[in-house]
Amino acid sequence: MTNEYYVYVYIDPRNFEEFYYGKGKESRKNAHLAADSDSEKSKRIRAIKEEGLEPIIRVIASGLSQHDALLVEKTLLWKLGKQLTNISSGHYAENFRPHDTLHLELSGFDFQSGLYYYNVGECETRNWDDYLKYNFISAGGNERWRDGINSFKVGDVFVAYLKSYGYVGVGEILQAACPVRDFKIDEKPLLNMDLACPNMGNSHLDDVQCEHVCSVKWHKTFDRVNAKWKPKSGLYTTTHIRASLDKQQPTIEYINTEFQLNLKEIVR
Numbered sequence: 001m002t003n004e005y006y007v008y009v010y011i012d013p014r015n016f017e018e019f020y021y022g023k024g025k026e027s028r029k030n031a032h033l034a035a036d037s038d039s040e041k042s043k044r045i046r047a048i049k050e051e052g053l054e055p056i057i058r059v060i061a062s063g064l065s066q067h068d069a070l071l072v073e074k075t076l077l078w079k080l081g082k083q084l085t086n087i088s089s090g091h092y093a094e095n096f097r098p099h100d101t102l103h104l105e106l107s108g109f110d111f112q113s114g115l116y117y118y119n120v121g122e123c124e125t126r127n128w129d130d131y132l133k134y135n136f137i138s139a140g141g142n143e144r145w146r147d148g149i150n151s152f153k154v155g156d157v158f159v160a161y162l163k164s165y166g167y168v169g170v171g172e173i174l175q176a177a178c179p180v181r182d183f184k185i186d187e188k189p190l191l192n193m194d195l196a197c198p199n200m201g202n203s204h205l206d207d208v209q210c211e212h213v214c215s216v217k218w219h220k221t222f223d224r225v226n227a228k229w230k231p232k233s234g235l236y237t238t239t240h241i242r243a244s245l246d247k248q249q250p251t252i253e254y255i256n257t258e259f260q261l262n263l264k265e266i267v268r
Helices: 028-034 040-050 066-083 128-134 143-150 249-259
Strands: 005-012 017-024 056-064 115-119 136-140 157-162 166-179 211-221 242-244
Touching: 005 028, 005 040, 005 066, 017 028, 017 040, 017 066, 028 040, 028 056, 056 066, 128 136, 128 157, 128 166, 128 211, 136 143, 136 166, 143 166, 143 211, 166 249
Parallel strands: 115 157
Antiparallel strands: 005 017, 005 056, 115 242, 136 211, 157 166, 166 211
């Protein structure tokens, strides 16, 4: 039987407060009654029993596949997360808005596209001048950098940071990343172009080590000499290739001012 899962709740009979959600099948919902640990859930159950009572256990959704049970469980955990004794936030956490962010507009929730920081990571296989000339960004060299650039989706907006200089561009992803050997401009291979970085084709046959390239539309750029930066100001940087700017309001405001843009109007 595939739809044999259910979602259940534990309720405190002293105040009818819901304090634990779970998913399971068969007798799983009763398993916590005998648990003996220092978890908040077990402490609550013991406190109830010490008063001669038993937790109220109710199945609130049944006949579910495991996938659907996990999703229902996560929905309930998100709704009442701070009032519960669940330790885990549950599956599908990345699909739910973080708590304490209702005062913010978040990419992926309030906007279909994302607003990100992008680390140029200039080195022997990539150069900011090539990005400006040929309208692309790239990353590679290992799985971490490859996966970072591959996480960009069409429509995502990013702020480019060049180490030792500052913020140098605001762009929009036009095409998801592909290995540099497959990237073309007007049907011409990028590796045949007059590049400032002649080593961009290093390891071009290795899908992990090679550069992966995204086609972009630039909304505003600066050469490295005119990069925007304010020392000791707390502006956001990281060694990651890609990172969300959702909670970096001071950095967003700085970019808006220095680039004379409104990032939230660009993000759709």
